[in-house]
Every structure is written in structure tokens, then in C-alpha cells.
Amino acid sequence: MSSIDSISCLTIALSFWLIQALVSIFAGRKCSNKLSSAFFLFPSLLLCLSAISGWNKDLLVSAPRFFQFGQEVLTMHLDKLSAVYLLLLGLVSTALSFFSPVYMKHLSDRVNSGHFWSALALFMIAMTMLLLSANAVAFLVFWELMSLSSLALVASEHKQRRVQQAGIIYLGATRIATAFLMAGFLAMHAFSHSWVFSDWGQSAFPIWPSFLILIGLCIKAGIWPFHIWLPYAHPAAPSPVSALMSGVMIKIALYAVIRILVSQNLASELLGHVALALGLVSSLWGVLFALVQQDLKKLLAYSSVENLGLILMAIGLAIVAKAQGLPEISLLALSAAILHSFNHGIFKSLLFLSAGAVDCTVHSRDMQQLGGLARKMPLTMAAFLTGAFAISALPPLGGFIGKWMLYQGLLRTAWESSSLAERALGLTSVGTLALVGALALASFAKAFGISFLGNARSKAVAEHASETANGMIFAQIFLSLCALVSGLFAAPAAMQAASVASRALQFNTRTPALAVISLLDQTLYALLLFALIYGVYLAASKRKTYITWECGFGSLSPRCQSSPISFAQPMARIFSLILRFKLLVEITGKDRRNFPEHIKVEPQMVSLLESRVYLPTISWIQNLSRAFAKLQAGSIHLYLLYVCATLVILVLVGTRL
């Protein structure tokens, strides 16, 4: 295919979305979900196509002068790095166009479908253009479009108080992120006199603007300690939106770290260390909070914090290793970041869609109400299992290879680096990653086991649950297959990721040498063995079905099963320093110790950062503003006094200077 193709594909896709955004908003509630999703599918497929056809190209295209931001022409830059993320975006949005119509029908009385599709189309335009922007002004414009359109989507059910609160928190986070980013970009422009990213690499900078940019991007990516908006926004947003935000949007923020800081050489070794540390803390913090969640989507949101932490950690390691002259480790780490971004995007979207399918069917995401879905929704269960298996980084699915490369990178610093501190840091990080991995496995064994296995914990599940509509199933199977393929063909995928990373790191080698393990043959051996053992030995046994053993006390009620809280409680106790997790037990009755009449047990989780840092800060700011508000007393005399005082001060200052 010629190079024009991918650009024209993109242009067509973008104009489709633009038309959809305009038409849907006028159609309002009359907007047909089926028609919209068909209209949405076409540009999504075009996006995949353009990413694939533009894979080996390096295209720099300027839009006609009509599309101008200030003095900057809109320039699009399509190379391998953006193609990876475009492909991810295309795949996820393809799945969404099958998933959304059914899901939106379930929300039809609460959400204006026209507004939803319009915001979704704008969100897609913003993300696509963000991936292609080659200068800071266009980047900021689409960054804002992305923030605001995703805000509109998060607040789809804006009549609920919970959603309003989530919307405000998300809005606040995006404002602060943009403020940091803008300050960083302005500083960069002041030093280099250019808005184009590729010019920034050529001039010398002080260290602080790159930190401003990093902080701005980290807020959007949900990195500790800026992650608090994620667990609010995701449960409030409709599931397809969560899938898109958690699968792609937050990854675009880290893509920008690679695009702006790493590949323009703006990242110093100190920045790398900070990124590494932030990544490590957020992976541990995220997974610890994921473990104790009871809401399926909140659990997934915290797990995003963990995985984005891993990606940032890999980016940090790449920066540090490059600065120390260890190109191989740097390459490994950055490939890990890119590959894990892609894979995590796929299976996290899958998990959000499955959670959405569950929510849609039984109208609950509270694990305490679920259970026993395996027999009612076998395909959704298989899809969630695939996602859970992949996100726990178990071989042979997609999650493993990225983590393997990160492990390799860290392990190799332990003998290749020349400083003792650096080596010890590498090995300690390996140990911490093992802890994070075990915690992630525990949280997803819990999420899957409690919600899908065992017996139904509530009437809604026991009586009403059944397999969801075909569109939802298809979307989940599609993403499951993507996760499977990206896992089984991990070695070629890693090679491609390495070639992307090598360009981003400005290494000259076209085909970087990277030894990656192949899992295909061993997976086959294990499956063969399994078929043999199961088929020959296990399948031949005589079976009878009976109730679960209950110590002879008579049949167990489903509520006797382990609850999500009780499953996580022993682990939460160990980490009680971070997890302010308490079981409040209240026993009432006359002789309450021996003959209680009522026993009430309630788990209580206080988020450490929110209660100790954010809330005090917010109340301090509010108090300060209240003090300032007294200045605005509403009396004309006072205002005249202000005018007079200002004039006097200005005159004084003017004459002195």
C-alpha cells in the first residue's frame, strides 16, 4: 500500500466521527443505538487498517492551512510508535461498537443516547489526533478535547449524585493536569522558541520543565499519588467508556511521556529515577487497594493504577539505563513499556466489558451480590477468566511477556550497572514486583472466583441472570482472541516492540538483538498433557452429584460463602499500615457477650491519601477562599476604597521604579 493510504484512511475515519458527533447531538434521545454503532464501526476498522498499513512508514503530514491553531499548522506525525497505539485504539473501539448498542439499551431511561454517541465520537477524534500531533499546541487542543469529551461520557448518568461527585473529581484532575502540562509546554517554548516536539530535542533546557510535563501526564495516567480520580470515574462511567478510558486514554498519557520526554532526549537521569520510583509505588499501592475492593469496576480501576505504574516503571528504567550507558537494558525496558501498554489495553478493556455485561444482566457490580455466574453466563465467564489470567501475568497470555521484559531489565541492572546502589535497586525492584504479581493474582482470583464461581449470593443472580446479548458476547470474544494471539505470538510482538523502542530511544540499529522466550511450544506440550490426563484418566471416572460438604449442619445458605471482604481480610491485615481497613463489629442484646441478639459486622476502608492529604488540603483551600471572599462585601463604598488604594499603590510603584 502506498503511504497516502493510511493518511487518507485516517482522514476518512476522522470525518466520519466528526459527522457522527454533529448528527448525534441533534438527534438527541431519538438517536438510534444500532445505527450509531454501525456508523461507529466503520471508522474504527479504518483506524486499525491505517495503523497496519502505516506500520513501516514515517509520515509527516501537514493539514491545509485552514486547520490552524494560532500560528501553528496542524501537523500529523504517523510512525511506528503512534501506530501501536492507533492499533490498540482501533481494536478497542471495534469491540465497543459491538458492545455499546446493547449496553446503551440497558441505560436508555437514564442516558441521552445522542449525547453519548456524540461525546464518544469526539473522544475518538481527540485520542486519534493526540496520537498524531507533532506540535505542542495541537497536542494541548486535543488533550483538552479528550479531557472534556471523556468528562461528558463519565457524567452520562449525570442525574445521580454519585456520578456528579465523580464528574467533579475527574474534572478537577484534568484541570490540574492541563495546568501542569501547559506550564511545561510554555517553558519549553520559551527556551526553544518552537512548539514542534522534534525541535525541542535540539536545544538545551533546565531540568524543571520536563518535570512539569511529567507531572501533568502522570495525573492523567492515574499514577500515585494522583490516582484518586480513577476509582471514582470508572464505576460512575458506562462500561464501554471505562474500557476506552482505562484501556486507551490513560495509556496515551504515558505514550506522551515516551513521545515528548524520552524520544526528544528531554528526560534526565533524575527524571528516570523519579518515574521509576513513582511507578513502583503506584503499582504496589494500586494492587493493594484493588485487593480489598468490593465493587468489580473499582477493583479494575485500582488495577489500572497498578499496571500504569508498571509501565511508568519500565519507562523510568529505560531512561535511567540509557543515561548510564546500558543500551540493551534501556531497549528491553522501553519495549516492555510499549508491549505492556498494548496488552494491558486489550485485556483491561475486556475485563471492563465483561464487568459491564454482568452489570447489565444482574444490575449489580457488588461482588457480595454476585456468585454462581459461571453456569448462567458461561461465555462472559470465559471472557473474564481470560482477562483475569492475562492481567495476573500468567503465561501464555498477553500480560506475561511485558512483565517478563521488565523483570529481565531490572535483573540485568543487578549485574551490568556499575554502581552498587543501582544494582541493589534493580534487585529490590525484582522482589517488589514479585510481591505486586502475587497480590495481583490474589485480587483477580478473588474478583473472578467470588463473582463467577460458587453459588449465587443474591436473588437477582439466582433468578434473572442469563447470558447477555450477542453483541456483547461478540465484543468480549473478539478481545479475548486478541489477548490470546498477542500472548501466543509474544516473541514476534516483542521484536516489533523492540524496533519501536529502538527508534524512540534513537538507537541506530534497525533490528535490535533481543532474546525473547517463546511460549508457543511449551503451551502446546502442556495442553497435550492436559488433554491426555483429562481424556484418558479423568473423563473415565464415574461421577455423581451431591451438595457441597457442610459438616453435617444441614444445607449451607449461599451467604455462608466467603465474601469479597473476608477473602481479602488476612492480606489487608498484613498491610494495615497503608490499607486503613477495619472490621466494625457491633453486638447488641441483653447479655450481649454470650447471647447476642444482633451482630452487625461492617467493613470500613479509609483511603490513606484521601483522608490524610487531599481532604485536608481541600478544606484548607476552602478556608483560605472563604477568607478572601470577605473582600467581596458587595458594598460600593468598599469597592471605591479598593480602586483608590490600587491607584495610590500603582502611582507609588510607578514613581519609584
Place this chain on the structure above:
Amino acid sequence: MKELDPNEIYRWLIFLPSLLILPALVLGLLRKTKARLQNRIGAPLFQLLFDLKKLSGKGETLSDAISWIFRSTAALNLSMLLLLSLVCPWLVFKPALGTSDLFYVMYVFAAIRFFTLLAALDSASPFAAFGASREATLSILVEPALMLSFAALAVNAKSSELSRVFEFAANSGVEASAIWAFAGMGILLSSLVELSRMPIDDPTTHLELTMVHEAMILEASGRTLALLEYGQALRMTILFGLVTQCFMHVFPAVIALSLGLKVLLSFLGILFIAISLGIFEVLSVKLRWRRNPDFIAYALTMGLLASLIAVGKGLLS
């Protein structure tokens, strides 16, 4: 088709029978030692094989709450364990198969744990679910210790490929011996936790004190139980084999070992660990659940010591 190496045939000839006999012998020796020390005669050495035969003949009683997860977990886990037995260098003179990357091996062990947890939750039994919760708790504590121990060895050998890590280097120094000793100790202590043996859990009682692995497999019966029992014994043998290999690597600093001696030692070492564990289990008591992190801290300390030496090794010389 490439020509078969006669050595390769010998390897398989030694390896395949030991895959069946060694797990039975390890478990049998452990139980026999305990029984003799408690003045009992005890079950025959190969009781595991008799048990397997008995269970194979029995029918299965399945809970009405289960899904395909429970039914396939036993077979799935055993197939992964057999794969690991081929991949991990737990015996000298063992046929090799594909990659034996450290992280890969760790995550296949994790996959086994993942399915075991799910099977426990699948049966809808609160008792099994408590077992699963405890298993998950122990795993998060022990995983860093195990990983650090192995990682120290990997740093020592400058490779994460286990078959290369466990090769006998010609001239390893005193530091290497120290790393091997500490890492071996770390892996040994961690494997006690992984296998839910004393002092973490007592697998021989019923309900009162047995809280982890046996609780999780409570609903299994018949052939499923046979697969799980054999799998657990095999897992024990592989882990003890790895520990034995670690301790065997301490020797080259003192004396050189011939191949025959190495093969012999790697078998005897596993049996020796089984007997010592039997003695230890008679003498010790099960820890209170809340004291378990303290015990695991020893494993972690061993891993950290091994890592510290490994990290400093290249810098000092």
C-alpha cells in the same frame, strides 16, 4: 529427524521412573520418619502409590455448585507440574526441554496456584474458600522471598535461564558458595510455606489445624483427588530437588564432584531433606496464623542476604 544421543536415552530412562517413584518415596519417607519418631509403625514407604491406585478405582462425588473450572483444574495443574518437572533443573542428568527461564518458571507455579484458588472457590464451600484466602495470603508473603533467592542465583550466573544458572561452574569462589547456601536456605524455607507444611500448616490433622492446602481440596474425591495428591507430592519433590541442587553447588568451592557422584547426591539430597523435614515436623509445633509472617521473614532474610552478596560480588573482585 536428528539422531538420538545415547546419553539422552539414558536421561529419559532415569528420569521417567523417578518422576513416579521419587514423589512417593519423598512423601513416604517423611511420613515414615514421623511415625517412627512417634513410636508408630506407620504406613508403607510407597503408600502414595497404593492410595493413587485406590482412588483411581473409586467414583467421584462432585458438588452441585461446580463448573468446568473445578473439573479440569486437577488435570491442568498436573500437566503444568509435569511441564515444570521437565523444565526446572531439579535433578542432575535430566532431559531438558525448551526454555527454563526463571520468571517463566515462577509464573507457571503462579498459574498452578491461580487454578487451585479458583477450584477452591468453585465448590462454594466456605471452608475451601478460607483455605484459598490463606493460600493467597501466604503466597504474597513468600513470593518475594522465593523470587529474591532465585534472582540472586541468576545474578550470580549472569543469566535468568535456570538450566544455565544451575550448571556447575568450573571455578566458583567463596562468594558463590555463600550465595548458593543462602539462596538454598531461602528456597527451602519458602517451599515449606508453598507446600503448606509445618510450621505454617499441619497437613495431617482434620479440620482443626489443617487450614491451607488440604482445606482447598476438600471437595475433591476419586480420580480428581488422586491427581491432586500426586501433584502435591511432585511439587514437593521438584522444590526439594531445587534446594538440593543449591546445596550441592556449595561444594565445588571445597571439592570437585564427579558426574556419578552428582547424580547420586541429587537423589540422596531430596530424600535427606524429606527425612529432616519429618524430624523437624515431630519436634516443632504449628505456628499461630498471625505468627506466620515472622517465620516467612526468615526466608526473606535469606533471600536478601543472598541478593546482597550477589549484587556486591562483581564490584569487589
